[in-house]
Amino acid sequence: MNHDEKIHIAFLIFPGFPMACLTSMIEPLRAANEITGKDAFGWKLYSEGGQRVEASAHVWFEPDLALEDCEAVDQLFLLSGPSSRFERPAPSEGKLRKLARHGVTMGAISGGVFPLARSGLLEGYSTSVHWCYEAAFAAEFPRLTATEDVIMIDRQRMTVSGAAAAFDLSLHLIQDALGADVAIEVACWFQHPLMRGQGVTQRKPTFAAESTHDMLPTPIRQAVEIFNANIEDPVNVADVADQVGVSARQLERMFRKTTGTTPLAYYRSLRMHKARQLLLYSKDSMADIAIAVGYSSASALNKNYLDVFGVHPRDDRNKVNMFRVRENTIVPPA
Structure with a gap:
């Protein structure tokens, strides 16, 4: 132009x-x-x-x-x-x-x-x-x-x-x-260490330890990728272990050593973080959010959400909405 x-x-x-x-x-x-x-x-x-x-x-x-x-x-x-x-x-x-x-x-x-x-x-x-x-x-x-x-x-x-x-x-x-x-x-x-280009994926927190996704051992990283790909339709941890080539017992030991938690708890935390994204950045109902992260009802989601974040999802959404409103105008989060 x-x-x-x-x-x-x-x-x-x-x-x-x-x-x-x-x-x-x-x-x-x-x-x-x-x-x-x-x-x-x-x-x-x-x-x-x-x-x-x-x-x-x-x-x-x-x-x-x-x-x-x-x-x-x-x-x-x-x-x-x-x-x-x-x-x-x-x-x-x-x-x-x-x-x-x-x-x-x-x-x-x-x-x-x-x-x-x-x-x-x-x-x-x-x-x-x-x-x-x-x-x-x-x-x-x-x-x-x-x-x-x-x-x-x-x-x-x-x-x-x-x-x-x-x-x-x-x-x-x-x-x-x-x-x-x-x-x-x-x-x-600017002491910028390197210039990244296309094909470089984002680093993600593991939500359970002082590490990022790319720092995880190969079987754990592969398991996390499977968990990520199956948020709406949850998979069995034993089946995931089989897919990454280790026993369920080995996978649990590796998860505890690497992330400080079990594969099941990690998977649940991952689903809760996805639920929180939808809660904060979409207008979906709680029932729809529950289904999107693999729960049959909002009540089933609520308990795990409270365990992970220490707050009821309804209160979490209300708190965020309160901060987004200024002079009758919706203020988006950063």
Whole structure:
């Protein structure tokens, strides 16, 4: 859409957007301009109506323009929480679709994939979704293809899972525009250890020990992957042990040593964390959430939820909703 050599980027920010995602993209681009002495990248902030926007860290931002005035940009990234919606969906989503038709690469960071998907601009594309939103995203957009990759570039769509991934994406943009040497120097400026690309999956907490998913021994990691793939239709732990090539007794010993808990307790915790994603980031009823994580009723879910989180799911949802409401406006979580 833009015809000069400078790459023009628009950042569309919603109330409650994660500030780190914005600064993680802008700072590498700013550094690249300084290092090369070129005005290679330019950026502006937009909000739906041009109004001031408060980030999740309670820092206010003054956008340059309203979305309707967005023109002559090469890329546009949405930054928001998963509950963010346009105040005027028809014209605002129409504006995004118009920009896309005119060749603008559309992107989103972290929760920004939700309003981008609601605009219809992820139909037929693969998208990166942060692990803490994956259950809610799948529930709302069952036909869309979501990946665990930290970065997903699919033709004219760029999506990243979070702030660190946004930094990596900026390094890729710098490398494409100015070369690998500049990208490496920018990474060194910020002591960024490496530049991740597509095909690199997100690191996930194990929810049971001071480790992440990629640090688990192979049989445990394979078992966790099976558990993850069978949230709605639970599997028997003995069958899982058989699939990963160990006895049920061996699997239990390995789980206790690695995670500090049993396979069954770990599996239950995993299902409860999926339930909490749906509780916090979707409007599904408790009965629907229970079915989605493999329980026959909400009452069966409630007891395990209380055991894992120490709070009744109804109270957990009410607490979050209380914090999302400010001056009669829904404030999305970061």
